[in-house]
Amino acid sequence: MTLRRIASIWFPKLAMERWQVTIRCDRTLPAHDVPVVLSRDGTHGAVVHAVSDAALSRGIAPGMRIVDVQAIHPDLHVEPADMAGDLALLDRLVFWSRRWGPWSARDGEDGLFVDVAGIAHLFGGEPQLLDDITARFAMQGLTVQAAIASTPMAAQMLARFGQVRIVGEDPAPSLATLSVRALRVGAETERLLDRLGLKTIGALDGVPRLSLMRRFSGVPAERNPLILLDRALGKQPDPLDAPADHVHWIVRTRLPEPVMDPTAYLPELAEELCTDLAGTGLGARALRLTIYRVDGDARRVDVAFARVSRDPAHMLRLLGGKLDGIDPGFGFDLIALEALRTDPLDEVQEGLDGARDADADVAGLLDRLTARLGPRAVSWSQWSESHVPERMEARVPALDHVPGAIPQIAAERPIRLLDTPEEVRVLYAVPEGPPAQFVWRRVTLRTARHAGPERIAPEWWRDKPGSRLRDYYKVEVEDGRRFWLYRQGVLGDGRGEEPRWFVHGFFA
Known part of the structure; x- marks a missing residue:
C-alpha cells in the first residue's frame, strides 16, 4: 500500500505581493517606510485585507477598520484589494503546481494542495522537494510556507502553524503541541474550547470522544473540531477535489x-x-x-x-x-x-x-x-456606484465585459466629462458664492445664469484623510455655452488654503 503524501503550500502574503507586482508595471511603488494596506468591504465599512511589511511593523493587521487605522497613521496608503484576481491567480497556480504531482487543488483563498506520493525521489527526497517548491515560487515573487504530511489537514496545519515541515504516516505527535486555532474552527468554537481548557490539539485528542460529541453535535462539519481532527489524523477520509486538466x-x-x-x-x-x-x-x-x-x-x-x-x-x-x-x-x-x-x-x-x-x-x-482596430479601440462604459463623477464610469474592452446598468442619479449630469478636470481662475463672492466670472484656456467668460451648488463629499472609505469636498455649479455663459464647474474646498475647512476651482464637464 502506497503511503499518502500531501504537500500543503501556503501563501501568507499573496494579495500584497501580487499587488506589488501588478502596480510596478503601471506606476511607482510607495516608499519602503510608507505603510500600505489593501482594503475590502466589511460589515461597518472598509477593513484591512492585506498589509505590507511597513504596515505590519506598525501593528496594522488584517480585519482592522480603515478609518481607525488612518486616524492613527495619517500617511497610510490604501489601495482596493483585487480578491477575484487573487483567486484567479491561485486557480492558475493549481495547474502550474502539477510539476510536483499529478493531483492538485486550491486550499481556500491562500493555499494549494499537491499529492506528491511517489514523487519525492525525483527531487532527491522530500526536504529537497520542499526547497524546490519554495525556490520556484520565490522566483515569481511569492513567499510560501510548505509542509508534507499523510493527510491534507495535517499538512495544512503544519504549513500555517507548525515548526516541523515533514511528518511520517502518523502526524499526531507533531500536531499535539499546536494550538486548536490550527484547526481553523472559527472564533466562537475557539472560545468554547478555551473555556473547556482544551488549548492544544493534543489536549483535544486526549479527551474521551463521547463527552464532546453532544456538545459539538450541532456545529457544521467545516467548523466541527472533532471532524476536522479526525481528518487531520487520517481517521476520516479527506480526498482532494482536484480539478480536471484543461482540454486543449x-x-x-x-x-x-x-x-x-x-x-x-x-x-x-x-x-x-x-x-x-x-x-x-x-x-x-x-x-x-x-x-x-x-x-x-x-x-x-x-x-x-x-x-x-x-x-x-x-x-x-x-x-x-x-x-x-x-x-x-x-x-x-x-x-x-x-x-x-x-x-x-x-x-x-x-x-x-x-x-x-x-x-x-x-x-x-x-x-x-475589434479584429481590425484592436481590443482597446472598441469599448463601452462600465458603471460603478460612486458619488464622485470620475469614478462612476470607466471604459472597458467590449469583448471582455458586459455593459452594466447605469446608476440612478437624481441630479442632471453633463454629456461630456473631461478626463482630468482643468483648473480655472474664478471671480466669486466669498466664502461660498457662485462663480460670476472665470478664465478658461486664457479666455474670460462671464456667467449669465447658474444653478447649484450640488455638494459632493469625499468618500471616506476610499479617499485619503484631508480630502476636500466639492461644490458643483451648472454655469451658462453669455455666448450660451454651459459648463460644469466645481469649487474644491471652502474657506476655513481646515483642509487647505484658498479653495480651487475646476471645469469638469460640458452640457448640451
Whole structure:
C-alpha cells in the first residue's frame, strides 16, 4: 500500500505581493517606510485585507477598520484589494503546481494542495522537494510556507502553524503541541474550547470522544473540531477535489512542402475545429492561429468573439484580415488552430419568419471592429456606484465585459466629462458664492445664469484623510455655452488654503 503524501503550500502574503507586482508595471511603488494596506468591504465599512511589511511593523493587521487605522497613521496608503484576481491567480497556480504531482487543488483563498506520493525521489527526497517548491515560487515573487504530511489537514496545519515541515504516516505527535486555532474552527468554537481548557490539539485528542460529541453535535462539519481532527489524523477520509486538466481544443495540418500563404488551408481547419466543439456542446470565445515557419520560428494571430461562436465562416472573416502582415520567411509547413477559451453553446432554432438576430449582428460587428482596430479601440462604459463623477464610469474592452446598468442619479449630469478636470481662475463672492466670472484656456467668460451648488463629499472609505469636498455649479455663459464647474474646498475647512476651482464637464 502506497503511503499518502500531501504537500500543503501556503501563501501568507499573496494579495500584497501580487499587488506589488501588478502596480510596478503601471506606476511607482510607495516608499519602503510608507505603510500600505489593501482594503475590502466589511460589515461597518472598509477593513484591512492585506498589509505590507511597513504596515505590519506598525501593528496594522488584517480585519482592522480603515478609518481607525488612518486616524492613527495619517500617511497610510490604501489601495482596493483585487480578491477575484487573487483567486484567479491561485486557480492558475493549481495547474502550474502539477510539476510536483499529478493531483492538485486550491486550499481556500491562500493555499494549494499537491499529492506528491511517489514523487519525492525525483527531487532527491522530500526536504529537497520542499526547497524546490519554495525556490520556484520565490522566483515569481511569492513567499510560501510548505509542509508534507499523510493527510491534507495535517499538512495544512503544519504549513500555517507548525515548526516541523515533514511528518511520517502518523502526524499526531507533531500536531499535539499546536494550538486548536490550527484547526481553523472559527472564533466562537475557539472560545468554547478555551473555556473547556482544551488549548492544544493534543489536549483535544486526549479527551474521551463521547463527552464532546453532544456538545459539538450541532456545529457544521467545516467548523466541527472533532471532524476536522479526525481528518487531520487520517481517521476520516479527506480526498482532494482536484480539478480536471484543461482540454486543449486544437487542430493541425502538416504540409508536405512549405507554402507562402496559409489562407487556403484555413477553411478545413475551421470546419474541423467547429465539428469537434459541436460534439461536446461548446463554442469558442477566443481563437489562436499559429503558423510555423520552416526556419523554426512561428507567427501567431489571436481573435476573440463578443459571444460564443462555432461558425466557421465568421472565424475565417476575423482571421483573414490579420494574415496580410505575416512574414512568411521561407514558407510555412505546419498550421494550428486552437480555441483558447470555450463556453457552452446550445443549438438554436432559427425563426420561421426569416428575421435576423439583432444580437448576433451586433456581436459580429464588435468582432470585426475589434479584429481590425484592436481590443482597446472598441469599448463601452462600465458603471460603478460612486458619488464622485470620475469614478462612476470607466471604459472597458467590449469583448471582455458586459455593459452594466447605469446608476440612478437624481441630479442632471453633463454629456461630456473631461478626463482630468482643468483648473480655472474664478471671480466669486466669498466664502461660498457662485462663480460670476472665470478664465478658461486664457479666455474670460462671464456667467449669465447658474444653478447649484450640488455638494459632493469625499468618500471616506476610499479617499485619503484631508480630502476636500466639492461644490458643483451648472454655469451658462453669455455666448450660451454651459459648463460644469466645481469649487474644491471652502474657506476655513481646515483642509487647505484658498479653495480651487475646476471645469469638469460640458452640457448640451
